[in-house]
Amino acid sequence: MSTKIFINLPVRDLPRSRDFFTKLGYSFDPQFSDENAASLVISDNIIVMLLVESFYGTFTKKKIADAHETSEVMIALSADSREQVDELVDRALASGGQPTGETQDHGFMYGRAFEDPDGHHWEVTWMDMSAMQEQS
Structure with a gap:
């Protein structure tokens, strides 16, 4: 069985995040990307979902961590x-x-x-x- 790992990260500025990771040489899966999310392909089995904070918030009742302040x-x-x-x-x-x-x-x-x-x-x-x- 091949397990895929999906990491979901909140982002404040999706276009800025897309640009940053594109400059690192990564690509995005357009099938799972829109104005609320970008599907960042790290490898065949690792996908990072960059989610606009307001959209990320629909998946949790917890406060979204500010990664500049909290690990x-x-x-x-x-x-x-x-x-x-x-x-x-x-x-x-x-x-x-x-x-x-x-x-x-x-x-x-x-x-x-x-x-x-x-x-x-x-x-x-x-x-x-x-x-x-x-x-x-």
Whole structure:
């Protein structure tokens, strides 16, 4: 069984969010995108639904977190190399994202993080699985 993961994130300015993630090299599924939502395709099995806050609010009775003030989730993505980590995070920062945390370099594992324009925390990490197995 192939499980798909759908992450729903509230956004204040949907066009700005679409532009930000397009600059990172991602695409959107037009079948599930409109003026209230954009279906951000991370991979075949991972979709991030960027939902305008008022629309997001129709799915919950809870107060919507302001990700600039409160940590509600950390989204971690894997990369194929250290260079790919740097490329993606550098594009995010050049496109309006903000750096968060320090670069993590443990030799066999390397990661950096950024916040998108709505303050959502994204981690990008590469791991050398062969080096990890040698250490165990």
